[in-house]
Amino acid sequence: MKLVYGVNDKPKFGQLIVLAIQQLLSIMTATLVVPVIINGSCGTTMSSAAALLGAGLGTLVYIAFTMKKSPVFLGSSFAFIGSMMAAFAGGVSMSLGFLGLIIGAFFAALVYVVIALIVKFAGVNWINKIMPAVVIGPTVAIIGMSLAGNAVGDMSKGSIAGVETSPLIAVLCGVITLLITIICSVYGKKTLKLIPFIIGILGGYAAAAIFTAIGYAAGIDAIKVLNVEPFLALVENGVSLNTFLAVPDFTFLTAYKGLGELSGSYISTIAVAYIPVAFVVFAEHIADHKNISSIIEKDLLEDPGLHRTLLGDGIGSLVGAFFGGCPNTTYGESVGCVAITKNASVVTIITAAILAVLIAFLSPFIAFVNTIPSCVMGGVCMALYGFIAVSGLKMVQKVDLNQNKNLFVVSVILISGIGGLTLTFGKVTITSVACALILGIITNLVVSKAKEE
Numbered sequence: 001m002k003l004v005y006g007v008n009d010k011p012k013f014g015q016l017i018v019l020a021i022q023q024l025l026s027i028m029t030a031t032l033v034v035p036v037i038i039n040g041s042c043g044t045t046m047s048s049a050a051a052l053l054g055a056g057l058g059t060l061v062y063i064a065f066t067m068k069k070s071p072v073f074l075g076s077s078f079a080f081i082g083s084m085m086a087a088f089a090g091g092v093s094m095s096l097g098f099l100g101l102i103i104g105a106f107f108a109a110l111v112y113v114v115i116a117l118i119v120k121f122a123g124v125n126w127i128n129k130i131m132p133a134v135v136i137g138p139t140v141a142i143i144g145m146s147l148a149g150n151a152v153g154d155m156s157k158g159s160i161a162g163v164e165t166s167p168l169i170a171v172l173c174g175v176i177t178l179l180i181t182i183i184c185s186v187y188g189k190k191t192l193k194l195i196p197f198i199i200g201i202l203g204g205y206a207a208a209a210i211f212t213a214i215g216y217a218a219g220i221d222a223i224k225v226l227n228v229e230p231f232l233a234l235v236e237n238g239v240s241l242n243t244f245l246a247v248p249d250f251t252f253l254t255a256y257k258g259l260g261e262l263s264g265s266y267i268s269t270i271a272v273a274y275i276p277v278a279f280v281v282f283a284e285h286i287a288d289h290k291n292i293s294s295i296i297e298k299d300l301l302e303d304p305g306l307h308r309t310l311l312g313d314g315i316g317s318l319v320g321a322f323f324g325g326c327p328n329t330t331y332g333e334s335v336g337c338v339a340i341t342k343n344a345s346v347v348t349i350i351t352a353a354i355l356a357v358l359i360a361f362l363s364p365f366i367a368f369v370n371t372i373p374s375c376v377m378g379g380v381c382m383a384l385y386g387f388i389a390v391s392g393l394k395m396v397q398k399v400d401l402n403q404n405k406n407l408f409v410v411s412v413i414l415i416s417g418i419g420g421l422t423l424t425f426g427k428v429t430i431t432s433v434a435c436a437l438i439l440g441i442i443t444n445l446v447v448s449k450a451k452e453e
Contacts, residue, residue, distance in 0.1 A: 004194060005345040007071055007296055015194070019343055020351035022198045024359070026337040026384060027075045028369050029377050031055050034076035034326050042088040044097065046325050048370075049360045050248035051076050054324030056356030058316035062330075063350055065312030067304045071344045072292055073334035073352060074316050076326035079281050079431060080108070084325070086273035096258035096266065098251050098325065103267060104274035105321030111278035112314025116307040124301045127286065134399045135440045136290045138410045140392030142417030142436050143287060143332050147385040154378030158208075158225040159371070166222040169211055170375035173225055177204030177379030185340060185383075194341050197380055204376035225375065230367035246363045251325040274327075276425070280434040281329055285313055287437065288330040291391055295335070296344045336384035339391055405447035413440040 005011055011019055035046035059074045087100030119127075155174035158165025181200030184192040192199065208225040215224035286301075289309055293300045300309060317327035338344050359365045399406050417436035424430075430438075 002342065003296065003344050004190070004342040005348070007069060007298070007344050007346055009345045010347045011343075011345060015191070016345075016348060016351055017355075018195055018198065019341070019345070019348045020355055022195050022341070023073060023334060023337055023348055023352040024355055025201060025369075026197055026333045026380070027055070027073050027331045028052065028356075029372065030078070030331070030333060031075035031326075032366075032369060034078060034081065035324070037081060038084050038088075038325075042085055042097070044088055044094065045249065045254075046251075047249040049246070049366050050250050051320070051324035051326045052366075053248060053250075053357050053360035054320035054322070054326060055328055056353040056360070057323060058320035058328040059349065059353035059356070061316040061319050062309075062312035062328075063346060063353070065304075065308050065315065066300070067308065068346045068350075069298075069304045070289070070292065070300050070309060070312075071296065071338055071346045071349050072288070072330045073349055074313065074320065074328035075331045075334070076320070076324070077281065077317070077329035079284070079329065080104070080274070080277055080327045083270075083273040083277050087270060090269075092266070093258060093261060095254050095256075096261045099255040099258035099262065100266065100270050101251055101321050101325040102255050102318075104270045105318045105327045107271050107274040108278040108281075108327050109314040109318040111275055112282070112310045112317075115282060116310040116314070119305070119310065120307040124306050127301065127306065130441050130445065131286060131290075131437075132444070133395050134406050134409050135413065135437070135444050136287060137392050137395030137399065138413040139287045139417070139433065139437045139440060140291045140395060141389045142392070142413060142433050143284070143291075144336075144385045144387070144389030144392065145418055146420075146432050147332070147381070147388070151378050151381035151385050154374040154381065157374040157378075159227040159373040160224055161227070161229075163221050163224050165225050165375075169223050169225060170373070173204050173208045173211065173373060174375040174379035174382070176207045177201065177376045178382050180204065181380060181383055194343055196340065197337065197384075200380055201372065201376060204379055205372060208373045208376060225373050227371055227373070230370040231364075234363055234367055244363055245361055248324075248360055250323050252322050280430055282310070283434050283437045284431075285310065285330060287433070288332065288335060290395070291332075291388065292330075292335050292338065294391060294395055295339050332388045333381070333384050335391075336387040339387045340383060403453055405450045408447060409440055409444045412443045413437070 032048040035048045035051045038046050055075045062074050088097035156167040156170050177200045180203035181196045184196035184199045211223045212226040289300045320328040401407050413436045416439050420432045421435045422432050
């Protein structure tokens with residue numbers, strides 16, 4: 001892929017800020033929603049703004065460990081949602097539950113550190129042997145395809161609580177967002193090609209605002225799409241400095257109060273909840289880095305090395321959980337943004353991470369993000385997730401699918417992944433992506449000795 005900005009390139013300052021905001025918008029909704037899910041399920045008070053700050057700091061840690069060679073943003077991991085819920089299970093206090101989030105992230109980071117040490121001394125050739133292109137390619141495709149339901153589901157929803165938006169209106173806003181993004185990326189001049197998601201989101205947001213205004217004027221709930229409550233909540237007590245600046249509720253501020261309640265049995269519960277999931281996320285870590293390697297045409301598992309990407313991801317997760325409660329992971333949305341805009345500049349990622357830290361203290365921006373309708377983000381994600389899937393399929397281009405042994409490997413991965421095969425052991429769930437990868441590895445090992453046909 002011919003990149004507009006390579007890994008080491010630095011866009012001009014004004015352009016850099018805009019590109020960083022776009023990268024941030026691509027990952028922000030998913031990052032902010034993880035605490036919302038936990039709060040809704042466990043009745044907790046996790047802060048979305050703190051999770052965003054944790055993602056920004058975690059990304060900076062990752063960039064440092066990878067020596068500014070990997071253009072990927074880290075965000076809140078959905079894979080650990082079950083583990084995070086386990087931290088609050090059994091009637092534990094809020095403070096102990098928050099402490100459990102940090103302890104759990106430590107266990108997950110420890111898994112990454114151990115694997116990194118093994119890779120450091122054993123190298124990555126063994127990984128390349130058990131995960132060749134015929135395995136990794138369709139697995140990366142599954143990462144995008146497994147998210148397709150989320151994008152399609154979001155496209156049919158508005159964002160006003162208690163109001164059932166017409167699916168037709170919601171889908172129309174999503175399609176407007178998608179088409180604007182496509183037109184900017186395909187027909188736009190250089191600047192528009194670099195920021196199609198910003199233009200697309202703003203265009204879809206404007207369409208949603210128009211429908212919502214008409215809905216309120218005409219008293220028609222079905223065409224109300226845009227939720228303005230986050231903005232109204234900011235000014236209900238009057239405009240002041242506190243309206244615009246707010247310190248997030250960091251996890252460690254509540255967690256330290258739970259130290260007196262800590263017990264060996266609780267630590268064991270957290271370990272069982274987090275450690276197996278860390279191994280699952282490790283598999284996805286490999287797939288993500290193979291994917292971004294194919295985009296920048298440089299094998300990140302060799303340089304800076306898988307041990308460095310693992311350390312960056314693991315320690316970045318621990319930092320993210322310390323501040324925001326959520327372990328981080330490399331984001332497919334970030335990889336998709338790099339692929340579509342052809343901007344692999346690590347400086348852009350660093351700037352986006354710094355902005356994430358700063359924006360976490362800016363209430364109006366958090367409010368704006370919270371008002372972006374689900375259908376608008378669904379339209380953007382149609383492109384983002386699609387590009388992840390396509391980039392995986394591109395890896396398979398050089399694989400000879402006329403050979404039955406290759407055909408079986410790809411078939412097993414695609415069908416198990418698209419079919420949504422998952423396995424649950426107690427509180428540990430092996431995701432469809434991980435199941436597909438494991439089955440693919442096993443199938444490839446079984447057929448690898450077969451002669452060429």
